[in-house]
């Protein structure tokens with residue numbers, strides 16, 4: 001009898017509902033203030049684990065991305081649990097890549113969350129967060145889901161209460177924006193004088209979104225001049241009835257928030273965009289339920305999601 005354990009995971013995308021870059025840090029990364037939010041657009045990841053003496057990781061990835069975060073996550077997770085075996089994965093991408101939607105990071109976090117469970121081992125949240133940080137600045141957020149403030153490199157996370165149900169339209173023009181380059185372009189513009197203002201207006205976004213200031217993504221000021229078509233998408237989203245429209249991450253995807261689904265259908269027609277995705281916000285309870293449903297049968301008497309040993 002084979003002792004292979006299988007799961008099909010959903011790896012949700014994220015939006016940055018607000019994103020301010022304060023300045024360059026001594027470690028080369030930039031100091032951020034951002035609000036992350038998971039959305040219903042998701043990749044699908046089939047994973048099978050068969051215990052064995054040696055670890056092998058096979059990834060059937062339709063796009064065959066070299067040095068894939070998913071494979072790296074699988075090696076890290078097994079090394080950390082001191083488990084070994086054969087990991088077979090098949091990734092079906094729906095989240096546009098290189099668009100600021102966190103697809104690769106979410107896939108990697110899905111592996112970190114699920115593989116220890118399939119291997120019958122336990123990694124606490126602090127250890128998982130360490131592994132996530134090795135993979136990328138956004139990976140840790142997907143251990144949490146829902147809505148959260150990210151500060152520092154983006155890896156210090158503070159859960160926020162979920163807002164009311166929200167529908168959005170994500171438009172992912174096929175424009176490639178290099179994240180390191182976007183940071184390099186933004187860096188010379190970051191002055192200590194503007195930092196305080198950014199912190200105050202970011203705080204007002206976190207406390208009561210939209211009450212005192214408009215949401216912002218600092219990358220727009222360097223990315224839009226290089227890709228005017230993206231600024232045009234933002235204008236079209238606003239003209240089609242979006243209450244807010246913003247780029248996510250360092251781009252190039254943008255999103256518009258709409259009061260209801262009907263408005264989104266109308267907006268879809270008027271935008272005529274072929275890379276447009278109607279989505280809803282995924283709250284933290286829904287995020288956790290989705291995980292619990294797929295992992296439940298493999299969890300034996302232990303708590304999940306993993307808790308931090310520091311949280312008492």
Ligand code: C5P
Pocket residue numbers: 028029030031032135136137138152153154179180183
């Ligand atoms: O951490 P991640 O691999 O996602 O970051 C990609 C690149 O973006 C980094 O190599 C760095 O150049 C830049 N970055 C940054 N500050 C951050 C996050 C990312 O400068 N807070």
